[in-house]
Amino acid sequence: MASESEAGGFSFRGDYRENRPMFTLGYHDSKREEPLSELQYGYLLNQDFSVATTPITNSRFKSRVFKVVSDHLATLKANGEKGTSEATANRADPILLPLTPEDTGMFPSQAVNTYVAYTSPWIDLCSNDPVIANISRQVLNLEINYASWCGVKSIIITGPGRDASKDGGSQGIAQYSRAIQEALTIAPAITILIHIPMYREPPVGTQTETLSSLDAEKASKTTGGDIDIFTTWDSWHQIRSVCKYNPRLLVALKMPRVAPEKDLQNRWFCEPLHYLTFSPEVFQKNKAGYPSLTKNHQEIIFAYMRLKNAPWLLLCDVGPDVRHITDDGKDEKAPLTEADFPSLEEAHKPAFRVSTDSSVYCEYLRWLEGQQPPFSVLETPILTNFQDWLQSPLQPLSDNLESATYEVFENDAIKYDQYELAIAEALKEWSELKLPTSKPGVVVMAVAGSGRGPIVTKALQAAESTGVKVEMWAVEKNPNAYVYLLRQNAQKWGGKVNVIKTDMRAWKGPLISDSPETGPVYGKVDILISELLGSFGDNELSPECLDGIQHVLAKPHGISIPQSYTAHLSPIATPKLYTDISARAQTDPSAYDTPWVVSLFSLDFVAQRVPGHPRFQQAWEFSHPIPDSTLEAIAARRSGGVVGGTGGSMAGAAGANDHNSRFCHLTFVARTRGVTHGLAGYFESTLYEQKAGPNKGRKTEISIHPERIDAKSKDMVSWFPIFFPLKQPLYFPADTELEVSMWRQTDDTKVWYEWLVEAWTWVGPSTRVKVASSELCSSRKMACLM
Template sequence: MASSSSLNPESGNFHSRPNFYLGQHDQDRTDTLTDDQYYQVLDTGFSFVTTPITNGRFRQRVVDLYRSHLEEREQWKQERGLSASQSANASLPVPIVPALTDKDTTLFPSSYVGSLVAYASPWIDLCSSDPLISSISRQVLNLEVGYANFCGARSIIVPGPRSDESGKDVAQFARGINELLRVSTRANIIVHMPMYREPGLEEKTDLLSTTLGAAAAEKKDPSGEIDLFSAWDSWHTIRTACTYSMRLFVALRIPKRLPERELQDRWFAEPLHYLTFSSDIFQVNRTGNPSLSRHHQEMLNRYMRLKNAPWLILSDVGPDPKKLAEKSSPKSLDFPSLAEAKQVLQENRRDNHNAHVSYMRYLERNQPPYGNIESPTLITFQDWLQSPLQPLSDNLESATYEMFEGDPVKYDQYELAITEAMRDWKEFRKPTSSVPYEGHSEPELMVAVAGAGRGPLVTRVLRAAASTGTAIQLWALEKNQNAYVYLLRQNEREWNGQVTVVKTDMRGWKGPTPKGHSNVTTKVDILVTELLGSFGDNELSPECIDGIQRHIARPHGISIPASYTAHLSPISTPRIHADLGSRITTDPHAFDTPWVVRLFAIDFVCQSVPLLHRFQEAWEFSHPVEVTRADDFIEEHGMAAKHTTPGIGSMSGSSGTNEHNARHCHLTFVCRSRGVIHGLAGYFESTLYEPMDKKKELVEISTVPDQIDRKSKDMISWFPIFFPLRQPLYFPQDTELEVSMWRQTDDTSVWYEWLVEAFAWVGPKTRIKVGASELHSSRKVACLM
């Protein structure tokens, strides 16, 4: 991305909120605007304009083609003595729509055609029950899209089906859109769909079936109820038939009456390209100007927080198409006086004023500011897939450490936990593991920071000790030889030599050697680590702490963190699923990899009900805990255990020294409305320290969406983890999703396996399985111990 772009997070021009790119659409327009007309529309404040691909002459030619074909078919039947009620031979040739001519369109390649949004003819009827009309419609649509693609249009809007009643009709439409993606080699295809079937929200132009008198009677619900999710259902059918193409988007018609938040969330997760607002949606305020309701403003502000914010199309709000057609270029004055020039400017300003555009610009200027966790850099990370870190097998770079260190909330909470632990040590007179040495008989706390990185936790330990007046001996352990150099420099320049820096894998550390006793090792009173991953345990915090916790003093020694829990929730995220689908040729394990991603354009499909929450705990790890380590296992079972072949757990031949860190969960989630899930969102919570005074609050951190503001507001150190499903799982309303997940180990690596099943209730005590995913496994990309 060019450094001069206003949307480049690295440039100094990054706007605090996104621009509104306003487009103008006129449902009555049948011809492409002339150059003068196009620039007149832009002068009113619009950024782009829609254009029809073909004109009324072409439509009449199609109508005449159909009618002439019917006449030929009737003549064929008469020649063979068939009655009017008898069907003609199904193998008779169907009408073929001839290629476009220059009389059929006013759209031609031009210098600004890339700024035009091509709009397919709204009378095209792919969903017609008449096979001839649907065949002609398919041909017409292919001709229009192919020609717009040739002219250089970058986006082509296709009006969506006008009804969701017939699955056959929607499937026919979906098949036609799939064909368009092959016809259009470069342009994006955008299907124009209503948020829901609000009366009056559809196209005003008659369908080809209606024009030809072949339209079927509309099916109406006798109860008068509107199925809020039927339009989304049709869209889901379309994009599924198109295998989540990266060139397929949706343009969303915003209704006058907004639906419940649940449906707004569903569309928020979809690949939105345009939001379209008709003139009917706007209200008239006290000054007589157009305005949107508070609910519409809130919805718009929320949708505009997407990294790829949708563009906005205002429909039928002017300029008046007749006046625009009649209006000629303004007269120019070769040598105007100042008064004449001022008069021309005032006239142009008055003529070009558009109240709807002015109001939208007002909303643009008054968008709510970004929050503390919505920096330009974080916005670029929305729904961007990252492979999980493997800190045990890989050495991190300084830039990676620096990014983690940029989160003050995390380290403030760690410092608070360390401070509370030191205060409790003093208040409750707990013993220490230090050994008196010459000139120092007072006890000192033995503290170790394992996996010190570049030392942010070391600094926080020293600050906590200073604020509580606690004497300590401090060790910083780091296996990364490059970070070790940095720690030595920090110890010399920042920590005044107060820290003993040790280059070692924490699991192989021999223990702390107290001052004045070079041949003696003792225990650690406080062990501090920051090994937590997006799912809590996915960066092998349990395995790492297992290897060092033997040095924690018993029974009074403390581990910070003390415990952590993993949490799951099924989600719909079409954008990420499409991204993974595009990677599968180069990464065959894309759908079996737990990805770290800042989930944003997602829909939490489940609801919280009594006993079954939207975010549920999968499992927990606590430290320290008594375990049998590998070397202890060999001593107990003899040297033969050393040669055990690694398998998939103790039941399959491995020694089983890490089986205590295996986990399994089976969770049930309740879904009120029908929908689709593309995977599982994973989060974690951690109790860093539990004060001995039970009246004090726990020192905690959390990434769970409904807990993070309460426990660690504005913390950004961890993005969620995402466990994808290879095939999206669709489910009906009133469904229970059952999630099974396993944390597996073979003593050399750790991986996850997951499975999702959908059950629908068909009676008070009876439910049936309506779908299930395959069993996914990340063993091929396991985290190495």
């Protein structure tokens, strides 16, 4: 079963138009000193922009701050003092005076809350000079506080100028992170975006003058050598970790001139991207002389635009120039001349198109918008709404599902088509092998946990298509669904189905006869069908349920559909889910202990595909029916007939369900450094495997395994993955082996999971050391009740 949803009455595979993600364009002019006027803003809207940035302060304020810092540094130098940590403890840094009307052009207005403010890019929060770092922090706080008072809703802050893992920048990143944490506190209603490059490319052109330029001796130096493309992500990770994954802290990601390798693209894909920013050097000219992006850049944009909250595209210093539009409405742009118009010969060329510098970038991006692949079946608006949305796992034994929940399941045609195929193959093979039946001339089938009856319908269709005569039983404990089944039997199935209301584990089997002399006589079932699977295969207690009803299955030829299912794991980075779970934990202490059912999308699989260590690894398997010896052991334990007591079972239990406990220890390899927030869980199931004939061994399967779903059950949407969270993100260095230990535990009354993640790295040919470890996590408080 999929997880319960509040939605109902819709189809996952219904009509939907071939559409694509929409681009939202933004405008940023780094040379502006004043907010846009209403006419200028209106001009941008007419040019297809939806948002524009505005500076908070101007060059006068910059000059004032530079003079304060310059004078103070000169005084320190004259007095023989140092501006580093060696300075005397009683040195007093200057304190900036409040803003004046001459320092800013931003004032409260109806339009100001539509702007995105941009803080002064010339501050240096990462400076090793405590004076410069302190003044930079003061400037940031002044601007944040004032912009918040004016009514601004979001603010972009220039990212750190260097990274902790390069050039001894750990002190600077610590200071920067602390400053951002303070800014979030100063403006509790504002969203803050860190404008940071995807990776640190060699600088081109003239660099922005910063406060650190005033002290050339201590200004950070750019070193050559190889580029470590993960350093800026490292810096971002430290910033957001210090800020405790604050949901108001987002990323404005600078697109690089050269697209990086896929691992880094995937790493940023799972981060809270709000803007993708494009500076002039990112674009290149095509053969016609117009701006364009490389195929690699296009693929990055196309991938990021599939996110439910797709990032906006912010053009930085490219696109329209609005400075010629004055407050009185006059356009001061130079008048057009004959040179601005094409000749008749040029105008008749097919490739010619009249464009101006102010529009070509927008026109190109709108063209690029239409080049995206259309939405797939799995990207319908309804399914997209489920992306990265936490849902509590079902308790199918203790809870009765609502009709709307059943309806969601039933709209997945792929799953039921696979079930019908499996049932048809089983019936066909039963007939061809001339196997004995529980009832002369009739194959007895039962659907355990029938819900509203979709599997029953498929079973009847399979019997009709194969020409095999069947006797059909539908077993359901939900009293409301039982009423619906009776109605279905009367109106749709023509009375061909025997509907039974009971817990499947209490069902004694098909009633053959019932007389006062002999009492009720029960028969057996030849084919037992169920759809009890969860996102991890066994997490909705399919093993326990099928154990309880196996006594009705005929021997030795009885068939269980499904016949087996396997659980699979992979460690993932998913900051969004961790942020959401952290927010829930404020009121729900079990949030970190819950295995959440979630349509995972904004994630990064941190493990690589390595020989012997695949990205997705099998945790365990369950098969049905189980051996008779196991059933006998279960009965003996329940009756107290096992010599030696409970055999070490948990909580003093009899151990009747110990055969369904499991353990796995898996090793994943992470080539690049990163962080994991938990484990993604998936399942695969063999519904039926043919036993004889030319197709012996052919399987009818369903799967949500990311690498095999297309081959086994493409477009199946009944099950979302399961997510086992860690209480604290686990950071690991490059070339790390992530070892995952997981247990399926039981005490005869409930089932729960426990999981542990450890990071090991090699320090020699035969020696490893542990560099990180999670807590032992447990879902016992949220266990699935038997």
